[in-house]
Amino acid sequence: MSQNQWYHLRNESQLDSPSLLIYKERVIDNIDKMIAIAGEADRLYAHIKTNKMPEVVKLMLAKGITKFKCATIGEAEMAAIAGAKHVVIAHQLVGPKIDRLVALRRLYPDVFFASLIDSQDIAEAHSAVFEAAQLTSDVFLDVNNGMDRSGHPLDASILDLYKKLHSLPHLQCHGLHVYDGHIRATDFEARKAEVEGGFVDVEHFLEAISDSNLPKPLVVAGGTPSFTVHALHGETYCSPGTCVLWDWGYGDKLSEQPFEYAALVLTRVISKPQKGLITVDMGHKSVAAENPIDRRIRFLNLENYELIGQSEEHGVIKVQDWDSIQVGQVLYGVPYHVCPTVNLYDEAYVIENQESTGRWEVLGRKRRITV
Numbered sequence: 310m311s312q313n314q315w316y317h318l319r320n321e322s323q324l325d326s327p328s329l330l331i332y333k334e335r336v337i338d339n340i341d342k343m344i345a346i347a348g349e350a351d352r353l354y355a356h357i358k359t360n361k362m363p364e365v366v367k368l369m370l371a372k373g374i375t376k377f378k379c380a381t382i383g384e385a386e387m388a389a390i391a392g393a394k395h396v397v398i399a400h401q402l403v404g405p406k407i408d409r410l411v412a413l414r415r416l417y418p419d420v421f422f423a424s425l426i427d428s429q430d431i432a433e434a435h436s437a438v439f440e441a442a443q444l445t446s447d448v449f450l451d452v453n454n455g456m457d458r459s460g461h462p463l464d465a466s467i468l469d470l471y472k473k474l475h476s477l478p479h480l481q482c483h484g485l486h487v488y489d490g491h492i493r494a495t496d497f498e499a500r501k502a503e504v505e506g507g508f509v510d511v512e513h514f515l516e517a518i519s520d521s522n523l524p525k526p527l528v529v530a531g532g533t534p535s536f537t538v539h540a541l542h543g544e545t546y547c548s549p550g551t552c553v554l555w556d557w558g559y560g561d562k563l564s565e566q567p568f569e570y571a572a573l574v575l576t577r578v579i580s581k582p583q584k585g586l587i588t589v590d591m592g593h594k595s596v597a598a599e600n601p602i603d604r605r606i607r608f609l610n611l612e613n614y615e616l617i618g619q620s621e622e623h624g625v626i627k628v629q630d631w632d633s634i635q636v637g638q639v640l641y642g643v644p645y646h647v648c649p650t651v652n653l654y655d656e657a658y659v660i661e662n663q664e665s666t667g668r669w670e671v672l673g674r675k676r677r678i679t680v
Contacts, residue, residue: 316573316609316641320664326577326639327595329650329657331554331669335571336365339553340372342567346540347547354378354397354529356550357388359648361673362657365553366391378529378548379673382409386680387673389417397529398424399486399548401431401451401459411442412680423447425486427461429473436477445479449486449529452514455507456491463510468517475523484527487511488548493534497565504531504538537565556647557607570643572651574606575658576624578638585631589640591624596642597649606642 316332318324344350350373357366358380366377366388376395379385388396402410402424414422426432426448439446450471453460461467474482489507494500511528518526529546531539536549551559554572576591596606602616611628618625628634644650651657652674658665672678 314609315663316570318575318660318663318665321575321639324575324658324665326575327589327591328575329654329671330573330575330641330660330665331362331365331657332571332573332660333368333666334661335569336553337368337372339555339568339571340369340374343536343549343552344372344374346537346566348540348543350374351376352540352546354546354548355553356380356399356532356548357384357673359550359554359651361387361651361671362669363387363391363672364659364669366393369553376546378550381673381676382406382413382680383675383678384673385422386413386417386678387675389413389420389422390672390678394419395421396423397449397486398422399488401425401427403431403434407435407438409680410446411438411444414444415442416680421447423449423483425449425451425459426474426480426482427451427453427459427470429470432470432474432477432480436479439479445481447481447483448474449484449527450474450482452485452487452511454487454489454511456489458488458490460486460488463514467514468521471518472521472523482526484529485511485514487528487530488532489530489535490532493562495562495564497537497563500534501538501541504535533559533566534563537563551648554647554651556645556650557643558604558645560643572644572647572657573609574642574644574650576640576642578634578636578640579623581631581634581636582625585627585629587626587628587631587634589624589626590622591642592619592622594621594653595624595650596644597646597653599649600645604645606644608640608642610639610641 354376356378435446451460533549533551552568555568576589580588613629615627
């Protein structure tokens, strides 16, 4: 096994395992590539649910990215702690979360926080709660253009809801949120055709909004798979996120996207229980386990292997070159799905020039930071 690869750490013996490694130079390079694809930093609503780290948000801010998307109130507060001033929580907040959003607004009064609405009942609930707080709730209309996970369908009633969002006294609607994460064709031209086809009804809706003399909406669209399509259309804001760290899953599928792996899992061989098998300290708690076992991790410095079993703290690997592998040996792996993998760790080792130089807290994994 080569010790000269980009991922190999000269001070690996000092790092505990299993652990998350963040290669800072590669993160910066991925941010630069993301901006280049968008054409300018201002077109990005960078999604931070992948990295969840204030230091990564600061790197994006330093590159001129000023607008961010996230998935939870905890991630929104993490962004504010890092210095972000414009954050969209890409969820329809219900129940106690509306009160938490009010508390977040009060705690960070100089930060723009918006959330998504796809229901008149929830819009009215937001307006009532924010009226009691003597505030205005900033929102985007969540549009379902085919994923069928959230959002209002593009039917005859969507314009009425959009008008309602503009009529409620303690709501301010800024535009549309359109997430087409279900479109993941490997071939770019096929993906482009599907993304653009799925956006036709959105364009018709925008025309209807214009005909109603309502303010021209901002349109925040897509995620990482459709990023390179939406970037071709100048008035659309793009919200990629995975590309800052990248992973095996998207790396294999999205061949036109030039991003590099910037987050790895470091694990060690802890046992050789029988010939042909090794065990590492990388179980379900160390790498995202929502996919079948053959799509969880890809080792960079191991060949001819098969991950055949995992429990909470163990991973069992079938190998061909069993005699050459030593207990205590370090393996470096690329997660198939980096976003939930990052969420498993309280902190990550920061790697610069093939050495660990510090640790970054994965603060955004907390569902609640202060509010």
